[in-house]
Amino acid sequence: MLTVLLSSPRVAPGLLTWQAWSVLRAADRVLAPGEHPLIPALTAAGVAHFVVDLPACAAELAAFLSSDRACAEGSVVWLAPQGADAEPALVSALAMPCQVVHGSHDLPGAHLLDLVAIMDKLRVSCPWDREQTHSSLVRYLLEEAYEAAETIEVGDLAALREEIGDVMFQAFFHARIAAERPPADGGFAIDDVADTLAAKLIRRHPHVFGSVSVSSAADVNANWEEIKKAERAAKAGSSGAAADSPSVLDGVPFGQPALSLAAQLQRRAQRAGIVVPAVPAASVPAASAPADGPELLGDALMALVARACEAGLDPELELRAAARRFADSVREQERAASQTDPAGRAD
16 A cells, blocks of 8 residues: 655654654655655654655656565555645556655745745845845835735736735845844844734734723724834834934834825824814815815826926925925924923824
8 A cells, every 4th residue: 555645845854743653653665765854754763764765756656666566565655755735646647546644734824934945045046136235125115015006906806916925025035135134233034024023913912912902993093003102102212312202203104105105194193183284275276175085086186286297396296395394393293292291292
């Protein structure tokens, strides 16, 4: 009887199921390619003396089995090449009765280990990848994020799979570059990125991983803001920037597109209860009058862009300048509030 033992290259050799070890110990012969990663584990378990050096090809194995009397008369386990998880194709190539035992299974996310190995090889072996830096990759990080967003906007969710992969590649690339620096110089590895993210997710979801109770998404948002407020205060304290009080705007990336920057600044101010006076209506083009729906609002924004272009102005730069003026107004109100109230309302 032939048993085909499948195992994952992403699981440490020797970490097999009880069924797999039982089959291995009971077998009359264990056959494997000479370089199979499980051979050291078999040696330690006392079954390595059954292993013979065979090609990894299923067809050649079938020819060997048909000509070997010992295999024909006893129970045989073949250690299939790791990663050979196409069970129907293996059985078909063997062209003989057999059972298939899965000795180890990938956990969710295990395939990310393949990306780590591929990224290591690219960084060493590809001339283009070797030359890249954090700065040179910024444009690609942004482009890939925009391409992923576009698939969502147009409803092409099948394409989203590939585009999300491209975004993920950028994260792995930056982590691989960072791993070349010592920790004292800001170096980190992909596992450090994962640890930091995991800790942040757990910290910001006390209603899932802790004892906090919530009854709605609004409660989650309120907790989220309080947690982020504490995080910003802690960062300000650890950086030694005692001269500037923590601000509700801390952490807002001013390098993002102007429209998303303006929206994020206004959301932050609104959540903190800070009201910045609106621009006088007389200075706003007529096309920006309040819209009755999303489409009309979009049309109004497009009309504003057209008016700016006609006036020889860059709408992106003008909105970015207005966003910075807004941010200055918010911080001014925070400073004024902190001077009148020792507790302050800045976060």
